[in-house]
Amino acid sequence: MTTTLPRAQLPAPVRTPPPRSRAQRVSRWQIYLPLGLYLLFTLVPFYWMLVFAFRPRGSDSLLPWPITFDNFATVWTGMGFGVFFQNSLLVGVASLISTTVIALSGGYALARYSFRGRQLFLVAMLCTQFIPGAMMLIPLFEIFRTLGLVNSLWALVIAETVFQLPLSLILISGFIRNIPVELEQAAWVDGCSRLRGFFAVVLPMLRPALIAVGSFAFIHSWNNFLFALMFVSEQEKFTLPVGLAFTIGEFSVDFGALAAGGVVAAVPVVLVFAVIQRYLVQGMSAGAVKG
Template structure:
């Protein structure tokens, strides 16, 4: 660093350097997955690392997409994931408004339960969830998997949205009611736009939770026609060998919907909507 730099500039330069190092460490596994997906089969397990795939090959993607029933698994994953996200957000939104705006017996106990439930490891719930779904004949059934994902997403979603609802001034709602809005109109036109950052944040969590899950999809689904993409990824490993190239190419394909979903909603993650709404 230059001796003429002020202490503030030195701190800024040090912080930027740390940020660059941390970003590189986090991004490198993703880059390595992409680079490996485009390598030729003989270069993937080479003793000498090849950081840049050359010549570029699409053979791994052809083998991955050539697997039977690929589009069936895509449809199953999209159905389960989108259903989980939409239903969780609708239920959590009403629950968060009720907890934040109304006072009722058991409110504090409910909030404590929401926190405690999130501390339970998902793996510890495999057997109870399996027995519950078996008792209602929901095993090997996509709605049963949706119900399972909602069980784990709802506590976090309700707790997060409750904080956003409490951050919205009650005066905005009262002003809308005075101006002639009905209660439903007030929720749709005033409260809902202000809650969009929280809705987007929780939708990302719900989407990733449902899209990436392997354990429950593997345990609950028995027929191949109901498998989701995480279970499909295991098919590249057989008793004889593992097709690493096709598996990594499949993992790359599997990551694309999450990236697309995030790009579609990332603008809504910017906060400050409440402060902007009260101006004027």
């Protein structure tokens, strides 16, 4: 007599995974070895910068021991890096605010309004990304000289804002296109104006895009050397990149002071990336998708 088990008690069929192809059978060393070499190539300059910054002068040790902060004291007080740091911070924050505000308003107009010449405007914004900043030095200098902004930090803010706006407009407009317009329309039905609906519905969803745009504007202005060198001539208005260049003398170089200044210039950028990296990736990927 044959007994049949109920359907619920039948053993589940064993599913064997399909065999992987040769392209999929990649061993670990084929992944980690190139990544490790790339990481080593990237971190070795930073290691030497830290070694020169923290080891005593005259030492040729491969390790920064005993640790000394004399080089930092020299560059911060003796070479005026405290003033350079304040100037770079002022230019970076001002460029961040101006770029974000202008790109937010322009990106909303490009994403929500249909007008003649919109595609041509976007193409023109893209084309400006292929123009090197060095080609615009003479026109910008003439404009700033006419406006009386030469040897002023505001000239750096304006120049940085102009060069950061095209990419920022494209990112924010692409991000706004991915936000359903029905959400704003629901707010309008509830009695909100377009401006109030924007602040209540759209702006909270734009946090990753705003962080991405603001961080790019801040870091680019923080690291920019060409504009600060050409538009500013007084030492008390130098930014950190220009101040670092002037630590190199004609006949000698203080490597300890130069490395300490490099650490001072690099730490804010590293901290910014460490804090916002997850928002940065999200904002870049969302702004790159066409809605």
